[in-house]
Amino acid sequence: MSKPTILQDIPKHFDPNSVEEKWYSFWEENGFFHSEPDERESYTVVIPPPNVTGVLHMGHMLNNTIQDVLVRRARMLGKNACWVPGTDHASIATEAKVVQKLRKEGITKADLTRDEFLDHAWEWTDEHGGIILQQLRKLGASCDWERTRFTLEDDLYEAVIDCFIELYDRGYIYRGKRMINWDPEAQTALSDEEVLHREVQSKLYYVRYKVKGEDDGITIATTRPETILADTAVCVHPDDERYQNLIGKTVIVPIVEREVPVIADEYVDPEYGTGCLKITPAHDENDYQIGQKHGLEIIDMLNADGTVSEAGQFYVGEDRFEARELIIKDLDKANQLVKVEEMTNKIGYSERTNAIIEPRLSLQWFCRMDELSKPALENVINDEIKFYPDKFKNSYRHWMENIRDWCISRQLWWGQRIPAWYYGDGKDDYVIAKTEEEAVEKARAKSGNNSLTKDDINQDEDVLDTWFSSWLWPMTVFDGFKDPDNEEINYYYPTNDLVTAPEIMFFWVARMIMSGYEFRGEKPFSNVYYTGIVRDKKRRKMSKSLGNSPDPIKLMEQYGADGVRVGMLFSSPAGNDLLFDEQLCEQGRNFANKIWNAFRFLSMNKQEDTEYSTELNIDKDNLVDRWMLSRLNETIEGVNKEMEAFRINEALRKIYSLIWDDFCDWYIELIKADEQGAKISTDRLSVALNFFEELMKLLHPFMPFITEEIWQHIRPRETDEAMIVAQWPEFEKAAVSEDDQGLFATIQRIISSVRNVRAEFNVSPNEEINLLIKAKHESMAKAFRQNEWIFRKLQSIAKFEAKADLKKPKTSASSVIEGTEVFVPLEGLIDLNKERERVEKEINRLEGFLKSVTGKLSNEGFVNNAPDEVVQRERDKQEDTETSLRKLKEILNTDLSD
RNA sequence: GGGUGGUUAGCUCAGCUGGUUCAGAGCACCUGCCUUACAAGCAGGGGGUCAUAGGUUCGAAUCCUAUACCACCCACCA
Numbered sequence: 021m022s023k024p025t026i027l028q029d030i031p032k033h034f035d036p037n038s039v040e041e042k043w044y045s046f047w048e049e050n051g052f053f054h055s056e057p058d059e060r061e062s063y064t065v066v067i068p069p070p071n072v073t074g075v076l077h078m079g080h081m082l083n084n085t086i087q088d089v090l091v092r093r094a095r096m097l098g099k100n101a102c103w104v105p106g107t108d109h110a111s112i113a114t115e116a117k118v119v120q121k122l123r124k125e126g127i128t129k130a131d132l133t134r135d136e137f138l139d140h141a142w143e144w145t146d147e148h149g150g151i152i153l154q155q156l157r158k159l160g161a162s163c164d165w166e167r168t169r170f171t172l173e174d175d176l177y178e179a180v181i182d183c184f185i186e187l188y189d190r191g192y193i194y195r196g197k198r199m200i201n202w203d204p205e206a207q208t209a210l211s212d213e214e215v216l217h218r219e220v221q222s223k224l225y226y227v228r229y230k231v232k233g234e235d236d237g238i239t240i241a242t243t244r245p246e247t248i249l250a251d252t253a254v255c256v257h258p259d260d261e262r263y264q265n266l267i268g269k270t271v272i273v274p275i276v277e278r279e280v281p282v283i284a285d286e287y288v289d290p291e292y293g294t295g296c297l298k299i300t301p302a303h304d305e306n307d308y309q310i311g312q313k314h315g316l317e318i319i320d321m322l323n324a325d326g327t328v329s330e331a332g333q334f335y336v337g338e339d340r341f342e343a344r345e346l347i348i349k350d351l352d353k354a355n356q357l358v359k360v361e362e363m364t365n366k367i368g369y370s371e372r373t374n375a376i377i378e379p380r381l382s383l384q385w386f387c388r389m390d391e392l393s394k395p396a397l398e399n400v401i402n403d404e405i406k407f408y409p410d411k412f413k414n415s416y417r418h419w420m421e422n423i424r425d426w427c428i429s430r431q432l433w434w435g436q437r438i439p440a441w442y443y444g445d446g447k448d449d450y451v452i453a454k455t456e457e458e459a460v461e462k463a464r465a466k467s468g469n470n471s472l473t474k475d476d477i478n479q480d481e482d483v484l485d486t487w488f489s490s491w492l493w494p495m496t497v498f499d500g501f502k503d504p505d506n507e508e509i510n511y512y513y514p515t516n517d518l519v520t521a522p523e524i525m526f527f528w529v530a531r532m533i534m535s536g537y538e539f540r541g542e543k544p545f546s547n548v549y550y551t552g553i554v555r556d557k558k559r560r561k562m563s564k565s566l567g568n569s570p571d572p573i574k575l576m577e578q579y580g581a582d583g584v585r586v587g588m589l590f591s592s593p594a595g596n597d598l599l600f601d602e603q604l605c606e607q608g609r610n611f612a613n614k615i616w617n618a619f620r621f622l623s624m625n626k627q628e629d630t631e632y633s634t635e636l637n638i639d640k641d642n643l644v645d646r647w648m649l650s651r652l653n654e655t656i657e658g659v660n661k662e663m664e665a666f667r668i669n670e671a672l673r674k675i676y677s678l679i680w681d682d683f684c685d686w687y688i689e690l691i692k693a694d695e696q697g698a699k700i701s702t703d704r705l706s707v708a709l710n711f712f713e714e715l716m717k718l719l720h721p722f723m724p725f726i727t728e729e730i731w732q733h734i735r736p737r738e739t740d741e742a743m744i745v746a747q748w749p750e751f752e753k754a755a756v757s758e759d760d761q762g763l764f765a766t767i768q769r770i771i772s773s774v775r776n777v778r779a780e781f782n783v784s785p786n787e788e789i790n791l792l793i794k795a796k797h798e799s800m801a802k803a804f805r806q807n808e809w810i811f812r813k814l815q816s817i818a819k820f821e822a823k824a825d826l827k828k829p830k831t832s833a834s835s836v837i838e839g840t841e842v843f844v845p846l847e848g849l850i851d852l853n854k855e856r857e858r859v860e861k862e863i864n865r866l867e868g869f870l871k872s873v874t875g876k877l878s879n880e881g882f883v884n885n886a887p888d889e890v891v892q893r894e895r896d897k898q899e900d901t902e903t904s905l906r907k908l909k910e911i912l913n914t915d916l917s918d
Numbered sequence: 919g920g921g922u923g924g925u926u927a928g929c930u931c932a933g934c935u936g937g938u939u940c941a942g943a944g945c946a947c948c949u950g951c952c953u954u955a956c957a958a959g960c961a962g963g964g965g966g967u968c969a970u971a972g973g974u975u976c977g978a979a980u981c982c983u984a985u986a987c988c989a990c991c992c993a994c995c996a
Contacts, residue, residue, distance in 0.1 A: 217992090604944085775962065780962085
């Protein structure tokens with residue numbers, strides 16, 4: 021694609037904005053994101069479809085970054101990776117937006133016909149829809165855009181209808197008049213899951229009801245005095261001695277002066293309030309149950325919009341909260357308001373409109389959950405479907421075990437219209453049919469009236485809950501619902517990993533599992549990775565209404581998509597909330613820059629017209645090469661393990677450390693040419709370039725843009741040799757050498773200690789020093805001598821000596837590392853007091869350490885019970901420490917004594 | 919009312935099967951460096967009774983039990 025870079029014209033700072041778009045188009049145009057079934061193993065992810073008119077927020081960023089990491093790695097592992105993107109029509113959310121927009125134009129929904137409204141909704145969708153998918157490209161999401169689906173497009177619409185009919189035929193779907201959650205703002209029913217309960221400060225009103233024909237009265241306590249208008253009984257506990265005489269009597273409901281009975285039911289808690297409960301069967305779930313049990317009248321005193329209806333008699337047309345104020349005043353005037361107490365109370369709010377939910381008796385469509393939930397519960401509990409983290413299994417189980425029927429009808433227009441057709445006014449005068457023609461036929465058959473025509477039947481006005489379409493998503497995106505045997509679904513389903521927020525575990529995850537087993541007899545995915553919730557520094561959930569969410573697009577412009585990705589991934593293990601801080605992105609950007617400069621360094625050392633080997637052939641005689649290879653393989657193995665356990669942050673950490681700490685801080689420093697201005701030898705640079713390429717491969721899933729950019733610069737590549745499809749590094753066990761790593765680590769420590777000496781005594785890095793090492797054994801000394809060049813490369817050294825037998829020179833700074841003594845003669849530069857302090861400090865540290873080791877070893881229990889290996893390790897530690905201490909003390913007592 | 923998780927450096931958090939990756943990372947802080955890849959950097963350094971109290975164990979940040987505080991989820995007590 022592009023020419024390999026040789027010249028030194030690479031900018032000092034990586035500029036993400038200049039490359040991101042280029043590579044994204046390159047990937048997309050060359051079909052790297054696209055998947056078709058083939059002989060390879062499939063790896064499938066379906067995106068949690070964002071709301072079609074939604075805007076990218078930090079939650080999406082986290083979520084999709086993780087998916088992209090998984091997908092890109094799978095692709096590099098040679099799997100046929102398929103990440104299906106798409107959007108959700110988000111019935112209630114979108115409809116609310118359209119209504120709002122129309123309102124601004126002075127149009128109310130009621131002014132429009134269904135079709136007119138839908139035209140507006142589609143217009144809105146076409147205009148604002150899919151922006152979020154564009155934004156995902158900026159992030160680098162490697163979705164198969166050719167497969168983009170929308171839950172309201174024809175095929176998926178049809179699948180939802182088929183699903184409804186199928187479940188109806190199987191006896192799971194029914195129509196019933198039940199208490200549902202009513203959103204007076206959106207004027208629709210909601211499922212239980214769409215109601216959020218929040219604790220609020222409210223008031224408990226004590227109201228006096230007169231007993232008919234007596235001077236006596238009875239006091240009830242209520243938080244909703246306006247519903248007094250619809251009271252049809254007062255209830256006490258059957259055993260409550262205080263009220264025995266009242267049971268069976270009649271009391272008079274204030275204001276409306278309705279005569280209602282005093283009934284007894286064990287539901288009432290005598291301890292609470294006055295022990296008397298007013299019963300309003302139409303406006304409270306429990307009251308409804310009691311009403312059913314005792315055959316009470318049901319008075320519905322509220323309109324759909326939450327205003328008082330004619331049935332309320334008083335305050336008609338007033339909003340329910342307005343009516344509350346009014347009735348309190350009137351009760352007070354009538355001397356029937358006994359007292360008002362402050363209390364905290366849990367109130368249900370609509371997830372979408374934030375309106376206070378009204379329990380309402382209503383005729384709706386429901387889906388039975390008892391059977392559907394069985395395999396869905398079982399297969400999560402037995403880990404057929406794994407949850408990461410698995411703590412969510414508990415809440416899943418709890419929800420599944422207490423699952424109630426799902427109210428699936430919504431009094432909205434934006435969505436899949438319920439395929440029920442009514443031909444009469446009777447409760448059962450309806451048929452379920454896919455088309456009008458079919459409905460006529462069925463209606464004729466069911467009613468026995470063969471003269472029925474299209475004009476005699478009416479389709480249900482309502483649509484289905486959004487989640488009634490999203491729960492089919494893993495099937496419908498592959499047309500698997502329409503055509504259960506098609507090649508696509510058989511190839512891609514079950515999908516592999518699902519990445520989503522725990523918030524929608526019940527809304528979506530649980531239901532996909534249910535529908536998957538019901539319709540395909542198989543799980544929809546194998547693993548569910550729950551992300552954390554992105555919060556701000558004050559722990560508040562990031563939301564549009566709070567305005568505390570940074571604009572992801574701006575963030576990416578500022579730090580680069582790679583930088584933001586790293587920032588998100590770094591501190592977010594599965595299921596842990598992420599307190600978002602821009603500093604994290606800065607860390608990501610800095611990392612990108614570090615990598616960029618490593619690349620820049622290697623490039624600057626390239627020689628023109630020189631071929632660099634494409635194979636990683638290390639110099640086996642070179643400790644540094646062997647060490648780097650060992651570290652590389654150790655990391656490959658570690659990263660594979662972490663990724664398989666979905667510990668993505670840990671995987672990234674390992675790569676980060678390998679690149680920054682090992683490759684940049686040590687390896688690069690050690691391959692630098694000896695003379696300034698000289699270039700690294702071809703062989704050395706070949707090895708370095710190959711190492712670097714391996715690092716880029718490991719990093720690619722996490723930071724796709726910079727890795728592709730560098731990859732394409734390092735060598736000329738054919739299109740099919742792009743980074744995105746490079747083969748994931750293979751772990752070679754034989755390449756891991758504990759000996760090499762151990763020796764190199766010792767050398768690193770010696771060099772660090774020399775650096776420390778320089779820092780302590782203000783010896784500048786350029787100033788030459790002598791370095792004398794007294795090794796524990798001759799073999800060790802030999803190893804140091806063989807690697808003298810390493811010391812010399814990283815330190816300005818005049819004289820270097822490494823022996824097993826060596827006399828400590830006078831006035832030198834000393835350190836002891838694992839029993840190896842390191843001397844730096846500093847005639848005239850050394851401050852003896854300072855040096856004494858330095859040595860004493862080290863002695864103190866080692867003595868503390870020795871104490872704990874010796875303690876362990878003198879404990880018989882430890883020696884007898886711990887594994888030999890562990891005991892031996894402690895013995896080695898003890899010996900080493902003792903040797904080091906002895907030597908340090910010797911130094912202190914001979915050379916540093918006054 | 920039930921459930922789940924958290925409490926580790928000034929801040930944000932890692933820390934998997936109990937023992938050499940066990941006390942870590944980044945940021946912040948202190949000291950010295952514009953050392954030719956990188957000051958978005960380099961080198962060195964300070965800083966923690968791993969919430970509290972018990973227990974298990976030869977051995978606990980890690981396992982168990984309580985307690986405290988925090989967070990989240992679920993539930994119809996007016």
